[in-house]
Amino acid sequence: MRHENAEPGIQRSLIVFAVLLTALAATSLYSYLLFHVIAEFVTIVIAIAVFIVAWNARTMLDNSYLLVTGIGLLFVAGIELLHTLAYKGMGIFVGYDANLPTQLWIATRYLLAVTLLVAPFMIRRKPEPWKVFSIFAGISGILLLSIFVVPVFPDCYIEGVGLTPFKVWSEYIISALLALGAVAVYQRRSAFSPWVVNHLVAAIVVAIASELAFTLYVSVYGISNLIGHLLMVLSFGFIYLAFVETGIRQPYAVLFTDLVASEEQLRREKDRLRQYLDIAGALFVVLDRDGRVTLINRRTSEILGYPADAVVGEPWIERFLPPGVQARHRALFLGLMRGDAESGRYAKTPVLTADGSERIIEWHNTVLRDDAGAACGTLSSGEDITERQYAEEALRQANAKLNLLSGITRHDILNQINVARAYIDFAGEGGGDSAIPTYLERARAAVDEIQKQVEFSRDYQDLGVKAPAWQRPKDLIRESVADLALPAGVRVRTDLAGLEVYADPMVKKVFYNLIDNAVRHGGAVTEVRFSYVKCGQDLTIVCEDDGTGIPESEKEAIFREAYKRRYGHGLFLVSGILGITGMTIRETGVFGEGARFEIRVPNGGWRCGDGDV
Template sequence: MGFIKTRKSLIFLFSITVFSYLFFQTAFLFQELFSSLISIASYLTWHNIFETSAIIVSMSIFLVSYYTYTQTSRLRTIILGSLLMLVAIVDFGHMLSFKGMPAFFIDNLEANRATTFWIIGRLFYVLFFLLAVFMNFEIRSKIHKNLFVLASILISVTILVVATYYPDFLPPMYIEGKGLTPLKIGLEYLIMLLLTVSGIKSLVSYIKTGDKLNALMCGSLILSIFSELAFVSYDQVYDIYNYIGHIYKAIAYFMLFRVAFVRNVQQPYIELYEAERKLRNYADSLDKTVEQRTKQLKNVNKRLMDDLEYAKGIQKAMLPAALPDMLELSFSAMYYPAGRLSGDFYDTFKLDDQHYAFYICDVSGHGVPAAMLTVFLKQCIDNKRDMDLNSGGISFPSKVLLSVFDSFNNTNFKDEVYMVLVYAIYNIKTKKLIYSSAGLNVAPILIKENGDIEEIPIRGLPICKLKNEFNVYYDDSYLDLSKGDKLLFYTDGLVDAKNVENCRYGIDRLKVFLSNNSGLSGEELRNALKQDLYDYINGKKISDDITFFILEIV
């Protein structure tokens, strides 16, 4: 079985190589057609899309490494993440200084500055791969993570300043009317050589260990090599080889993101499951080797707790880093897990200059399984959002929920697993809210400035395994809001919280509190509700996750 899997991966890598080679060798045949179809403005748009996707991937990998370093202390992880942040900043300078783009500190009249940014970014990029394949994964460090971040920022800012204001300090990479300089071409070939070395090391590691992530890393390196080859083959910055070089790069970054995601997000859960399985096996034979097994159980338990803290950091990193706060609206939120990992989740993001989307969810169960469901949900909604962005449209909330429902039913989740949520889109110009519910069992509450309280009606089927039983659909509902209005979205953990006398906080108490405090701002109301809840439970441990956020129309 292992040989078959290895052979499949090798065929996959061979196919990537052959396809990339054929694509590269035949691209020139379509130069004339490409030039007639893609204007400079259209080319710049695509260039920005490709570069932005690479920047997002780099920053995503950086954020994962940054937030997990506290738990793992792995030196390689934080160095690689900081390197990719540096590459992302330099690539950002490359994108904004591309010939034909609006002025970026200075006018973009020539291609040399963007080309200089490019080649510097590629040098750090290949350094990333060399460290990734040759540096020991288990080396630990006590150096504060912010020092790595500061070093990357200082280096990248220095590069941006020198390349922009002191270009004579650096040799030219592109000369107008002549094209790429020999130095730039030579550096590209050096980069390709080092990428090849990294690729061979990844391939050897894959053959030895059978780790698919090494094969995926090798595939990313193959595409990166062809990307660099394309960037020594173009005559003008707008020709087809420059374009396909960015295509190779975008795909290579996607594969790199898959490596980072599996290694830093999925793998901890897999290891956690493995630890739990071993723990059960150890418990079965505990009576026979009590002293020995007790010692082993302590070690395994420590790893388990470390992994849970590690997973907690990852889940926390998926929450919005900052909530929208602007002239038209503001968000305030509270997120209080009952354990290390939570089955509640919320997110908010900008769809365009006029629309903001947000959702709140509660999944079945607690702990690791529930947390993994929130990861699945976020992936589904993020993928739907990205598809909409690529198509230039915005899906109605009901369509988003239906997409999540279909994706959920295409998995192998057990029948008793389910999710409930509300997804909404707010238009800051019309002050109209469009929302749809997938079975959330507590209704959002509208709070008027005069103290009037109104529960917003919601209905809809939870996200569950019933696709083959019913013709499932979701409805969109509309709500006109006014300045000063506030909307409370929450999960049932808020009203189900109990005090020391085992009495629920309850919806009635919640309504009275909101009415009495309707004049507070959204942030003040969040803080007051949080304090009222803490006073009520009076230190009693909660049994369910508590999550709520307040949308305030400013």
Template sequence: MAERKKIFEGFAILLNWEVWIVPIVLSTALIVVSFYNYLLFHTLAELFTIIVGVLMFVVAVYTHSLSRESFLMYLGIGYFWIAVLDMVHAFLYKGMGIVVSDVADHFIQFWIANRYIESLLLITAPLFLTRKIHSTGAFLAYGAIASITCIAIMGGYFPVSYIEGVGLTEFKITSEYIICFILFLALVNLYKTRQHLKPNLFPFLSTAIVLTIFAELAFTSYISAYGPANLIGHIFKLFSFWLILYSIIRLNMQEPFKDLVESENRFRKLVKEMPLSLGYVSKSGVIEDINDRFKKTFGYTHEEISTVEKWYQLAYPDEEYRQWAINVWNSDIQIAAELGQDIKSREYKVTCKNGDVRIMEISGVTVGDHILATFTDLTERKNAEAALRISDEKFRQAQKMEALGTLVGGISHDFNNMLAGMTGNLYLARKKAESIPDVVNRIKLVEKLSFQASEMIQQMLLFARKGSVEMIPFSLTPFIKEIAKVCEPLISESIKLSIHSCSDDLTVKGSATQLQQVVMNLINNAKDALGNIDAPEIKLSLERFEADEDFLSKYSNLDCTLLAHLIVSDNGMGISEKDKPHIFDPFYTTKEAGKGTGLGLAMCHGSIQSHGGVIELDSVDGDGTTFHIYLPLIEGEEIDTSSTDSLGPPLGNGELILLVDDNEVLLNTSKDLIKSLGYKVLTASNGVEAIDIFTSNSSEIALTIMDVVMPEMGGTEASKQIKAISPEANIIFSSGYDKGEMAENGTSIVLSKPYSIDQLANTLARYLLDKEGDN
């Protein structure tokens, strides 16, 4: 069906008046001329067919390298030599007088011989629909046939075809019928091989063969060189040659050019609408053409970038960067030309018309003397990669924090238990040595250091987000003065420590211990940065600060405008640009091995964040460092400055306390401490033992102090069973774990190890007093 459709489409084209207008006009003109001068008619008719034959050859030759059509090449070569023989026929025609010949039928012999050659050409042409042609061999072969024909006719070896006054010989008439038969076989052969023909070619060639047959049949009635049969035969021949020429030109020139134009239009549309910025660039850098995406990406029109200087100035306004970009582009073009490769892809920072700077990957493909440059926008991808790197860095930091938290969390319980045993025994030793003041003072110093060690564990837990801290309101103004006193002995006498504090009472809610650790850490870092500095100086200052909209938008975690501004600065060596992004990372240190853990500034950052504040770094390599700390101010809250140290711890009235702890040293120490406070004590080393003792003494036990984590049975389970025995049982817990962590597990912690004697005494007194009041 598809094949028949193509044939019908071809015949529809054949019936188009545009196909026939030229031969009809020429034929009409030639017929008119024949009435005036028949010899002129014959000459013009033959001249037309000669020109057509040469044109077929020229078109076939010059399009063969592109079309690769062996069939049409074969026809072009054959018709070239047919045109040559037709030219000899025209020269020998009766009355021309161009070539002198004694034989009257030479021009007819050339005609009939040429028609034999034409019929053989048409019957053999389909062989080259599926075979490649050797153009030179075919040209020489037909040239040889033409030469042999000329020699045979002019040498008198060709049969007589026409006798003057008598007419055509039997050979001539029989030859016309033989030629018609060969042409008919050529038509059949062409039909059989039509599937190998280009679409629409079969109707033209088949019609041309039929017209050639009609011409030959007309010549069978040939009587006179100037007779009507000769005229009709030449008109049919004209039409036949024209159709063959038309089909060759249409398929080898018109159709390819049409396809080329359509392909070019598709390409232009594709380039124009392609979602990739393209520029057609000369090797000097002038952008001669751009697509729509280029205009949309950069905002420039073709006119705005039409010169190399203007484009470079627009794309690279910075003169130094522009020169770099020009040098790199020219170098890449030269390298690509030498190696026969495409232009290397490189990243450039290109400025758009609206001022945006985009990261572009520019590459190029050489097209003759020009370059088709592609501009790929990498800005979003680069931003995403940067964000991914930041996220990855945060993930690694979180892993480090988790590892640190696991480490500290694992040792905090045992460490706090040991500290609790130490502080308890130190208190008992201090009571025994009350008559020796110097010993008492030294014991108090060790007690203080022990509790500071516990606070350090608490801070590390908080830093690793494994702990909680109690936030209370306190004034920063006296706080700064106290820190100065503590820090003065820590720094060298050659370093000047300047303190500047405002007179306002700047109250914040937080942990004074934590903030003290932050400031001391910053001052210690400042001291280390002043090693080889002339006139070294550290400045510590405090002022009120009111945040504006820009500051609040920069730090979204701040929820108030009134802030305390704490500044720690030095005139030391400063911090390099490569170190600044990592300065608050855990385990990152710029100090020598053995002189820094990489946790100090990370803990400072975590502590300030836990206070709802921010910490900023301002430093120039070689020109000092300044840390800015901003803490939210509170107003209207009372600050408890009362102290009960002078009153001493509250004592008991012989109440019986059940003390439960698996640590033998801590159990015995705590037992002695509680006894020293005026209480009686029963002890148990685990939950099972505690239940047995409570069952036997439930009516006498006023309060149970229960450790949380113990072998055999922990404090939480033991307390449940004790409550089942006596719902009114009074139980408080003590633990070396963090309060917040235990609270998440549903446990109400009252005493955190290590606890001071005052904490223990006040807790027992307050708890027993509340219960007595309830009764």
């Protein structure tokens, strides 16, 4: 937690301490003894408050720093109370001079410094609270015995002389111990919130300044002593902000520092998992028990065409599946939630993309369960099999067309062979008959037709041999024009932008034949135009020319293999190539105004690389 994110109450506390220090300093003008009592009692109350927070939270603490510090501060507060009661002018400990409170002061400072130095090293340990309590009680007891019962504690203040060397050097040693404690806290700052670390370090730095101020006074009522006590109160004020105020208002910053670290680690693991999911080539979708999206990976986002944050929270079936399959897949999802895992474990589903097209995804679905074992959602991993589906369908259609072709070709070739054999026989029987040249010419024509059949079979057998692929009609048309070497005065114009179609590799022959037929059979053709238009989720590629066009009675016949006597096999081949990936072609022009061929490309079989249609 950062300072700027602190609650207003903590900021008000800083203001309160500033006012308190000013008011506290003002009380010294009336009575230094009153100032001293108030200053000491403020630190005693804060120390006890830290102990109360630490002790009551001891069963929840994973970080033992607060426990050790709290117990140590309790005993610091106890000895400091004795120091306050023994201060010069209080008149409670009869027979003692100003040396006694100074000895007690040094004892508390040593105990505080050792506490703040040792506590950072106990962060990851799990000491027994009562054992820690007993150790501090034993140390405090020894210090008090050395002062009151067996007076071996060195003198710290001599009336009329001032501070002893032991007292001054002790302050320096205590300052060094405190500095080491600050370094230890900073080195282990990952165990605390930034707020706690900053205020702990500030408390120790101010405490060091306080100790140094206490090396300068001669009188226990002197200005250096007053400054030292004000700095001491400020130091404990920072401790209050770090442990008491934060522990009450924002307890996780103190009591659950390991929880914060665990949450941070969990966040890092979650980010790492998301990175793994994003790297994976598969699609991942997580749905809650209501069928709403809770997570998708990058691949899914790319396929759908939506950013992840636009998908999360949406109902998957209603939003991203075509209407025709929603009912079936809703039943599968509900079956998974009821425990019928096998019914929907594998599913092949079309999904709707942002551009209105569909992609076919093969899913493997797994039920997610909560701690009680109840189904709480699903995790689906998927593979985009759109192209594979097209390829499989293309192969099926190619096999069917090849089987059909083999029957047609065999029948036609046999017919032509019979014709050729008959005319050859006529020629052989005719002797000097003048009809012999005619018979031979007709036999030659039959043989030529056989050759055309064989050549067509060679082209047709390539259908479906290679897998379909994404291809740019604009590039294929340009190559076809170059191969045809069109007559002067004939222009081919394209308006296809970045259009790509998923088609058999032989699709170039489609555009080649359309252009060739227009030039050879369209009359005085001067221009052939290619364009496209979106029709719902499908797309239509249009080929138009300004020739004579196709008579109404022949618009369907031109695509039949039997129509070869006029146009050859060109348009029959065109229809077969397009059919491999589900495309169709028809002629819709007006006779006398020019031919117009429309190629229908199904949803999923087209895309625009340079922009939307």
